[in-house]
Amino acid sequence: MSNYTIITDSATDMPKEVVEKYNLHVIPTPVVIEGKDYFDGETVFPEEFYQYQRDKKEISTYHINTFMFKEHFRPYAERNETVVYVCFSTGLAGTFNAARMAKEELLEEFPDWDMTIVDSKCASMGFGLLVYYALVMQEHGADKETVIEALEYHREHIRHLFTVETLEYLYRGGRLSKTSMVVGGVLDIKPIIHMDENGSLKSIEKIRGRNKSLKRIVELIGEWCKNPGEQLFGICHGDDADTMKRVEGMVREAYGDVNFLENYVGCAIGAHTGTGIIGIVFLDEESKYKKWL
Numbered sequence: 001m002s003n004y005t006i007i008t009d010s011a012t013d014m015p016k017e018v019v020e021k022y023n024l025h026v027i028p029t030p031v032v033i034e035g036k037d038y039f040d041g042e043t044v045f046p047e048e049f050y051q052y053q054r055d056k057k058e059i060s061t062y063h064i065n066t067f068m069f070k071e072h073f074r075p076y077a078e079r080n081e082t083v084v085y086v087c088f089s090t091g092l093a094g095t096f097n098a099a100r101m102a103k104e105e106l107l108e109e110f111p112d113w114d115m116t117i118v119d120s121k122c123a124s125m126g127f128g129l130l131v132y133y134a135l136v137m138q139e140h141g142a143d144k145e146t147v148i149e150a151l152e153y154h155r156e157h158i159r160h161l162f163t164v165e166t167l168e169y170l171y172r173g174g175r176l177s178k179t180s181m182v183v184g185g186v187l188d189i190k191p192i193i194h195m196d197e198n199g200s201l202k203s204i205e206k207i208r209g210r211n212k213s214l215k216r217i218v219e220l221i222g223e224w225c226k227n228p229g230e231q232l233f234g235i236c237h238g239d240d241a242d243t244m245k246r247v248e249g250m251v252r253e254a255y256g257d258v259n260f261l262e263n264y265v266g267c268a269i270g271a272h273t274g275t276g277i278i279g280i281v282f283l284d285e286e287s288k289y290k291k292w293l
Contacts (some may be wrong), residue, residue, distance in 0.1 A: 003115075004082040004144040006135060007072075010040040011088040011268040013236055016259060018282060022135045027072045029088070029268040032060045038267075046264035047276055049197065049238035050275050061271045063093040071101030077110040086118045086131050086143060088268065093197030116144070118151045121199030124269045125234035125261065126160040126281035132232075132261060137292040149154040150289040156186060157285045159224050160195040163213040165240070165276025191284060214243070216252045224284050229256035233285055236265045238277035247278055 004090045007025040008014070020028055028039035031049070034057050038044035039269050052059060088095040103115050120127045132273045133154055142150070178189040190213035207213040221228055233251065237244035243261065251258050264270075265277050287293060 002022055002143070004084055004138075004147075006084050006131065006138060006147070007076075008086045009088055010042075010266055011093075011095075011123060011125045012086075012131050013263050013266045013269070014128045014131065015263045018128075018135070024131075024135065025072070027064055027068070028136060029064060029266075030047070030068075031267040031271065032058075032062070032063050032103070034058050042266040046239065046266055046270070049267050053270075053275055057064050058087060059271050061219050061268055063088070063095045064098060066098045066101045066105070069099050073099075073106055073115070075103055076114045076115070077106045080110065080113055082114040082144065082288075084116050084134070084148060084151075085119065086120050086127075086203075088127065089121045089123055089195070089199030090119050090124055091121060091195070092199045092201065113203075116148060116240050118148060119149060119199070120151075121155050121195065122158055122161075122281075123160065123195060123199075123201070124265050124279055125236040125263060125277075126158050126195060128254065128262060128263070129232070129234040129281050130158055131200075133289070134272045134289070137289060140292045142289075142292045143267065145148070146289070146292070150287075150292070153260060153288060154283065157283045157287075158195075158281055159284050160193075160279065160281050161217045161220055162193040162201075162273070162277060162279040163190050163217055164193070164273050165190070165210060165238075166274045167171075180236060186213060192220070214247055214250065214278065215279070217249065221251065221255065221280065221282065225255075225282050226284065227286055228254075228258060228282065230286070232261055234279075234281040236263055236277075236279045238265045238270050238275045238276065240276050243276070243278055249282065250256065251280070 009027040029041040191203040196202045
């Protein structure tokens with residue numbers, strides 16, 4: 001039995017069945033809807049969240065703050081339980097620094113407490129896949145140091161590919177100018193977005209039309225992934241499960257009997273990308289830790 005606990009936050013978009021199987025502690029991301037605070041996966045869930053978006057409700061997010069982290073971390077410190085916390089990308093939120101401050105404050109009370117914070121540099125299902133691999137490795141007997149090494153290795157090799165249906169939310173989040181949004185809407189531009197080495201969202205291609213953007217994502221898998229038929233893929237959607245299933249079929253037709261870990265894009269990312277986002281994540285190299293997986 002392992003002598004450490006892995007915890008994470010809701011920006012993983014981790015499927016419910018994985019959370020339940022591993023009894024995973026998922027710290028919820030705050031979401032503000034019409035001026036009222038909610039918590040992703042705890043007091044607001046994707047189905048209703050995306051309906052709020054369609055209803056044009058005012059929605060924003062803020063990162064988990066130090067006080068919130070202390071509330072979640074304290075029980076582990078009190079039990080002197082070794083913890084590995086895998087957090088949302090520093091390229092998108094201040095989660096890492098807030099968690100670090102909470103840890104430092106708790107260490108003043110509990111100086112012997114052992115906690116490691118790992119910056120995922122990932123988002124949504126890419127973040128989820130990273131944590132999922134860590135959980136499987138722990139289940140198969142990997143010690144804490146090996147799991148931390150694997151987290152750092154896998155995050156360098158997880159590729160994220162996203163495309164959105166609407167440019168409106170990228171504009172609202174400051175990632176697109178108004179002119180680009182208007183012109184892109186007229187031309188039916190669908191950007192292909194990935195996570196760069198700093199864990200920030202970056203547009204790498206602009207494709208005209210929804211179907212062409214989905215097809216291009218599937219093509220990029222072949223360009224970036226050396227062994228698509230031999231690994232688990234993550235796939236996620238912004239309240240568009242039918243399109244997600246269609247893309248799964250396209251991937252299997254191109255690369256064989258691929259298995260998927262699937263879920264909604266949750267509030268932390270969905271608030272800034274809108275309904276209709278489709279994302280696919282995978283490793284671009286065979287894992288060096290395959291014996292644990």
